[in-house]
Amino acid sequence: MPSDIAVYGLGVMGRNIALNLADHGLDVAVYNRTARRTEAFVAGLPADSGITAHYDLAALCAALRKPRVVFVMATAGGVVDSVIDALLPLLERGDIVIDGGNSHFPDTQRRWQALRDRGIRFIGMGISGGEEGARHGPSIMPGGDADAWPHVRDMFRRIAAKADDGEPCCRWVGDGGAGHYVKMIHNGIEYGDMQLIAEAWQLMRDGLGMSSDAIADTFAAWNGGVLASYLVEITAAILRVRDSDGTPRVERIADRAGQKGTGRWTAIDALQVGVPLTLIGEAVFARTLSSMKEERTALADRLGTPPIAAAGADATMLDAIRDALYAAKIISYTQGFLQMRVAAAEYGWRLDYGSIALLWRAGCIIRSRFLDDIKQAFDRDPQLPSLPFDGFFAAALRDADAGWRRAVTLAVQCGIPTPAMSAALSFHDGYRSAVLPANLLQAQRDYFGAHTYQRIDRPADSHWHTLWSGDLSEVRTDD
Ligand code: 6PG
Secondary structure, eight states, X not given: OOBXXXXXXXXXXXXXXXXXXXXXXXXXXEEOSSHHHHHHHXXXXXXXXXXXXXXXXXXXXXXXXXXXXXXXXXXXXXXXXHHHHHHGGGOOTTOEEEEOSOOOXXXXXXXXXXXXXXXXXXXXXXXXSHHHHHHHOOEEEEEEOGGGHHHHHHXXXXXXXXXXXXXXXXXXXXXXXXXXXXXXXXXXXXXXXXXXXXXXXXXXXXXXXXXXXXXXXHHHHHTTTTTOBHHHHHHHHHHTOBOTTSOBGGGGSOSOOOOOSHHHHHHHHHHHHTOOOHHHHHHHHHHHHHTOHHHHHHHHHHHOOOOOOOOOOOHHHHXXXXXXXXXXXXXXXXXXXXXXXXXXXXXXXXXXXXXXHHHTXXXXXXXXXXXXXXXXXXXXXXXXXXXXXXXXXXXXXXXHHHHXXXXXXXXXXXXOXXXXXXXXXXXXXXXXXXXXXXXXXXXXXXXXXXXXXXXXXXXXXXXXXXXXTTTOOEEETTO
């Protein structure tokens, strides 16, 4: 009997997706570049697993029902191109290639176009949820050739995570690289969420002098409220783990954060399309700064550190830190959704923001109760310009305002870096300001470069220049 789908690449993600597909009644053909990995994988499977191993690509492709569906789970970058090149001679017009890795969206856009020219339908599929998600239900963000989606929609909705209302976290996102773009934004938001939690942790540990257990209890309690999320939940669990001498394990983990690059791509694209994605940008930079361990240690010796007040756990300050975490999170998602809106116009996608919030409600790393609130905001107004324009989020920002400022003040007083929380507050203060000091910037630009400015008391389409080094008179430049 022909197989329903091929999985190319049997690293942990590929293996788990194959098992997940098979669990849902699909016949899965598997292949890996090195035969040993394939042998090891199938050796552990029962005879009726629904998974069939293949050791050459031609046999893999020949084993599939038509149109053939090949799901590629390979390291993002050139490897994906090589795999596609190897598959092409073995595929026919109408066959479907799916890239399930964390590919950079311009690569997906390019592959989609190139394969379309050859009559092959390409889907760039963002998949989130790590190993567990892949095995038991990831969040799935497919984009590319819309015509291919009806052929594979059912199988991927079957293996996707289900939200509490039973809805699968798997919906078509859009043309070309849209699926991988939305996955990239997911990862950027993931960086932001993680950084904010780390900042709240340091404020509690160093600003309030709280023990690891007390902080774990606090995160666990917060997980019962508006901050309920997978990342807050695992943080509480992490903080309770101790080494054999009783030291919290986290204190023995080197304080250098790694990154594979998806957060950096998000920040680079923000600069490219012109969106103030400050919080995620700071989260990326915070990881980079953390990796400068030698310099940090040397400067800590040389400059000393500001006095850190271990003021003792103060319930009102704990509430302030919670408010800061919540409000900054609202800003992070505000910025992320703004970026998707601008990118959609820039790259020609029609994104459905409520649907994207639905995709992220379960299965993925940023899953949270919060995403239901975002979905509801877009239900109330599908054209919502950004989250603070929604009544629920506006009220939440107002309620958290005083605590947010107190927490950032505590950080400043104690010399605790809170780049994400502080950047979020600065963005918020700028975004809700009718007046900013950009008029002075315009005057400076005009002074040194005759770049001209507009006047608030003249038509917006008129441009002016002051003869700064002359008689200070003003000339209209577009006459
Ligand atoms: C997910 C994760 C996943 C992976 C990140 C980690 O959604 O399942 O985001 O894609 O864990 O690539 O990224 P960094 O190595 O950059 O932290």
